[in-house]
Amino acid sequence: MSLWRAPFRRACSPRGGRVPFGAALIAIGALAVSANRAFAEGPAATTLALPVEWLAAHIETVLSVVGGIAAFTISTTCVPKQMRDTQRWNVRKTSEEMLSAMITGDFPKLMDRLVLEFGWDVLARTLYDDIAKTLTDSQLAQVDVILRNILRHLEVICINMKNRVIDEEICFDYLRSIMTTFYVNCDSFILKERKRRANSDIFENTEIYGKKWLSIMQMKSDGVPYERLRLQFRIAK
Numbered sequence: 001m002s003l004w005r006a007p008f009r010r011a012c013s014p015r016g017g018r019v020p021f022g023a024a025l026i027a028i029g030a031l032a033v034s035a036n037r038a039f040a041e042g043p044a045a046t047t048l049a050l051p052v053e054w055l056a057a058h059i060e061t062v063l064s065v066v067g068g069i070a071a072f073t074i075s076t077t078c079v080p081k082q083m084r085d086t087q088r089w090n091v092r093k094t095s096e097e098m099l100s101a102m103i104t105g106d107f108p109k110l111m112d113r114l115v116l117e118f119g120w121d122v123l124a125r126t127l128y129d130d131i132a133k134t135l136t137d138s139q140l141a142q143v144d145v146i147l148r149n150i151l152r153h154l155e156v157i158c159i160n161m162k163n164r165v166i167d168e169e170i171c172f173d174y175l176r177s178i179m180t181t182f183y184v185n186c187d188s189f190i191l192k193e194r195k196r197r198a199n200s201d202i203f204e205n206t207e208i209y210g211k212k213w214l215s216i217m218q219m220k221s222d223g224v225p226y227e228r229l230r231l232q233f234r235i236a237k
Contacts, residue, residue, distance in 0.1 A: 095166035098157070099174045107153045110146050118143055123181050128189045147189055151203050154179060158205035161234060168233040176213050183210025 114120045118139060120131045128147070132140055157175065160166045183190075183206060194202045216232050 092167050092170060095170040098166055102153060110150050113146055122185050125185060128186050147186060151206055154206045155203055158209045162205055164234060172213060180210055180214050
């Protein structure tokens with residue numbers, strides 16, 4: 001009896017009253033091995049006092065328990081990680097698809113209209129106030145409509161980043177120049193829209209990420225390693 005009771009007793013009677021999972025598993029394994037040896041060699045070759053008939057009836061059950069515990073341990077360790085990796089991949093794929101649709105859709109056409117119809121290349125760092133002085137009231141109204149639609153596209157992206165639906169780091173790679181330049185050059189237009197609609201939340205998320213990305217770009221210019229810059233990005237769910 002001492003051949004299998006000793007490890008089982010040590011595993012099940014730890015200091016502090018709790019059974020360490022690994023120790024319990026070792027004890028059960030020792031019991032299974034001892035029982036299997038007893039069944040194979042007969043009562044004369046082991047100190048186990050259990051009848052061979054009992055061992056024959058229960059050895060498969062003991063081994064099944066050990067196998068079940070091992071399978072449970074593997075599943076609780078590996079399956080959640082696999083689920084997280086799959087979710088992470090899905091988020092990155094969604095981010096890429098959303099950004100590709102934006103860059104190849106109406107967004108660039110709206111930017112082209114500002115250049116072709118009004119001679120304003122926003123990415124050339126010309127301020128809204130400066131271009132507004134050169135336009136008639138009718139032209140300025142058209143520019144405002146186009147700007148409003150452009151900023152709505154950016155606001156949707158920012159809302160999705162804020163709620164961690166899409167990956168901020170991927171968005172940064174796609175849009176850092178556009179987002180920061182539009183924020184800087186159109187800041188006065190955003191204030192104008194908030195006043196017009198009496199709502200200080202208009203394009204709020206575009207403003208938040210515009211400022212944040214400007215800070216990250218400054219850190220990059222200052223020589224901060226990219227691995228540290230990555231810590232600034234909001235991780236998607």
